[in-house]
Amino acid sequence: MKAIVTEIMRETPEISSFRLAPEADVKYVAGQWMYVRLTPELKHHFTISASPTEPYLQFTTKNRSESEYKKHLWSMKTGDGVEITGPFGSFVLDEADTGPKIFVAGGIGITPFRSMIKYTSDKKLDLNISLLYSVKNKSEGAFVDELMNVKYQMSNN
Numbered sequence: 610m611k612a613i614v615t616e617i618m619r620e621t622p623e624i625s626s627f628r629l630a631p632e633a634d635v636k637y638v639a640g641q642w643m644y645v646r647l648t649p650e651l652k653h654h655f656t657i658s659a660s661p662t663e664p665y666l667q668f669t670t671k672n673r674s675e676s677e678y679k680k681h682l683w684s685m686k687t688g689d690g691v692e693i694t695g696p697f698g699s700f701v702l703d704e705a706d707t708g709p710k711i712f713v714a715g716g717i718g719i720t721p722f723r724s725m726i727k728y729t730s731d732k733k734l735d736l737n738i739s740l741l742y743s744v745k746n747k748s749e750g751a752f753v754d755e756l757m758n759v760k761y762q763m764s765n766n
Contacts, residue, residue, distance in 0.1 A: 643695030
């Protein structure tokens with residue numbers, strides 16, 4: 610399916626989120642992933658870092674100068690087209706499982722948890738989630754301020 614890049618957001622100096630508007634509605638569960646094809650030769654899989662409650666698809670990735678895919682991706686502009694396939698994956702938020710959860714993430718591995726936590730917050734689900742997120746320093750952590758705000762919001766509901 611075709612999708613248009615609608616926004617590119619710098620999360621940290623080396624991490625950006627790419628928001629997409631697909632040509633048709635995409636149903637997915639928080640935590641799933643998709644393939645993003647930039648050219649016939651350049652295809653990569655990414656966790657969907659958006660929540661199903663948000664009106665766009667989003668993937669978030671770290672720039673790696675040695676990667677041809679990432680060089681091409683980082684040269685993209687809003688309005689450019691990509692091809693997406695998915696969603697895939699079973700590492701998802703199970704709303705029916707109300708037991709406490711501990712999410713452990715390092716670096717860019719935060720993306721499925723951002724989707725799950727945002728979904729939980731937006732839906733006001735009564736789930737006890739703790740997040741342990743390790744990065745070298747705060748400036749290398751994607752979504753740090755957002756996730757701290759979600760923690761605050763959830764603890765006051």
